[in-house]
Amino acid sequence: MKKVGLLHGGGDAPGLNAVTRAIVHKADSLDFEVIGIKDGWAGLLGSKTLPLTKDVVKDIHKMGGTIIGTSRTNPYKKEGGEEKVLKNFEALELDGLIAAGGEDTLGVANKLYQKGLKVVGVPKTIDNDLSCTDQTFGFDTAVTIATEAIDRLHTTAESHHRCMVVEVMGRHAGWITLESGMAGGAHIILIPEVPFDLDEVCEIVLKRKDDPGYTLIAASEGARFKIEGKESDEILQTQQLDEFGHVRLGGIGKALEKLIEKKTGVETRSAVLGHLQRGGSPTAFDRNLGTKLGVKAVELVAEGQFGQMASLYNGQITSVPLSAAVGQLKTVSEELYETAKLFFG
Numbered sequence: 001m002k003k004v005g006l007l008h009g010g011g012d013a014p015g016l017n018a019v020t021r022a023i024v025h026k027a028d029s030l031d032f033e034v035i036g037i038k039d040g041w042a043g044l045l046g047s048k049t050l051p052l053t054k055d056v057v058k059d060i061h062k063m064g065g066t067i068i069g070t071s072r073t074n075p076y077k078k079e080g081g082e083e084k085v086l087k088n089f090e091a092l093e094l095d096g097l098i099a100a101g102g103e104d105t106l107g108v109a110n111k112l113y114q115k116g117l118k119v120v121g122v123p124k125t126i127d128n129d130l131s132c133t134d135q136t137f138g139f140d141t142a143v144t145i146a147t148e149a150i151d152r153l154h155t156t157a158e159s160h161h162r163c164m165v166v167e168v169m170g171r172h173a174g175w176i177t178l179e180s181g182m183a184g185g186a187h188i189i190l191i192p193e194v195p196f197d198l199d200e201v202c203e204i205v206l207k208r209k210d211d212p213g214y215t216l217i218a219a220s221e222g223a224r225f226k227i228e229g230k231e232s233d234e235i236l237q238t239q240q241l242d243e244f245g246h247v248r249l250g251g252i253g254k255a256l257e258k259l260i261e262k263k264t265g266v267e268t269r270s271a272v273l274g275h276l277q278r279g280g281s282p283t284a285f286d287r288n289l290g291t292k293l294g295v296k297a298v299e300l301v302a303e304g305q306f307g308q309m310a311s312l313y314n315g316q317i318t319s320v321p322l323s324a325a326v327g328q329l330k331t332v333s334e335e336l337y338e339t340a341k342l343f344f345g
């Protein structure tokens, strides 16, 4: 019987378990066995595995997280990491590997593919910032959760006549903030793609001070502002970098809270949504997108189309080269931000 390995890397995203379940069912229909590799690339550096059968994956599509675990381990930051991964792939007698992840995990997959690894990708990130995809699974759930939070924050902000800043995830791209901010009727939306002028933000807060008496601001964790003409850096929780060289963002909400209150005199509070946006059950859309991508990934393995990524692209479930998907981040366009701006103030 042929064997396919499956690993999940990077931050978890609602829909990952639907991918796993779909892969097991599709593989079973083609007489493939599925070996779950635990905790992303870390599992393939050390051969930590979990056999996945239909029994093991029964009904998991409704669950958040991932039953095989994930990590931000980068084999290229480990001594002999590349060789170990290639060797363990052989030792496990795999006929193919499916790697579900974002730019980092799939970037590693693409490098290993160049070295001969039989790998296909599945796009996964709540940030929705992978190229050659219309949408990644996990994003719809994150937007739904953030929208509900914004709806709730409106009522408390209005009751207290406050300005409320909600800090939303999305490291280098403002997709979650933009979509939840529009859906939730935020009065200002701040995203990493467009550094904002603090004076303009304060002008809106002051304009709304007496009528209707409150302001709700949705700010991406990676948003940057201009103060007295100078662009700020991103606000960090810590200077420490992860194995892919990423900083840990966080604190824009608190920073804005202080600056806005000081400049306008309007009482201001901030709320950080953080990992609540990633945890828990996926929406129906993310369950089904994960399912379709999982099925497509197995088809790619069975057809020997390695170096490809299953993708929802131009409305179709199709495949794109891994190299194209990880080449550059997909960010919010100026045009879309202009649409959102129509509702500012």
Ligand code: F6P
Pocket (backbone or CB within 6 Å): 010, 011, 102, 125, 126, 127, 169, 170, 171, 221, 249, 278
């Ligand atoms: O990549 C998804 C994401 O949730 C980003 O939006 C966020 O910046 C980051 O992961 C947080 O990472 P961690 O879970 O390692 O704190």
